Amino acid sequence: MEWWREQEARNEVRFRAQNEWIEQASQSFASTAATDTFVCECGDATCAQPISLTTAEYEHVRSVATHFVVAVNHEDPEVERLVSENGRYAVVEKIFGSALRLARATDPRSAGGRRE
Numbered sequence: 001m002e003w004w005r006e007q008e009a010r011n012e013v014r015f016r017a018q019n020e021w022i023e024q025a026s027q028s029f030a031s032t033a034a035t036d037t038f039v040c041e042c043g044d045a046t047c048a049q050p051i052s053l054t055t056a057e058y059e060h061v062r063s064v065a066t067h068f069v070v071a072v073n074h075e076d077p078e079v080e081r082l083v084s085e086n087g088r089y090a091v092v093e094k095i096f097g098s099a100l101r102l103a104r105a106t107d108p109r110s111a112g113g114r115r116e
């Protein structure tokens with residue numbers, strides 16, 4: 001795939017890993033109603049826009065390996081599809097082949113090698 005697509009996909013999985021860490025840290029405070037600040041998982045390397053989700057909302061996004069949470073209007077229609085959006089954040093699904101494979105392969109929730 002073109003280098004910038006590879007780069008973009010890698011940025012997204014990197015921010016996802018960071019958000020996993022934020023969530024784990026927040027869970028130790030047992031807060032489910034309050035929102036936490038996560039980081040936009042869009043493909044822009046320079047973007048680190050904070051977005052607010054509750055732990056439950058974040059868990060819901062994370063329950064699908066190919067879903068990412070981004071700031072509103074940060075989706076890239078070339079590689080992802082808008083799943084849902086509210087005033088605070090948007091959920092996108094990877095549709096571009098290589099980005100999709102990378103998202104699955106690096107899913108921290110997956111034991112690895114899980115077959116569809």
Ligand SMILES: [Zn+2]
Pocket residue numbers: 040041042043044047048049070071074
């Ligand atoms: Zn962004």
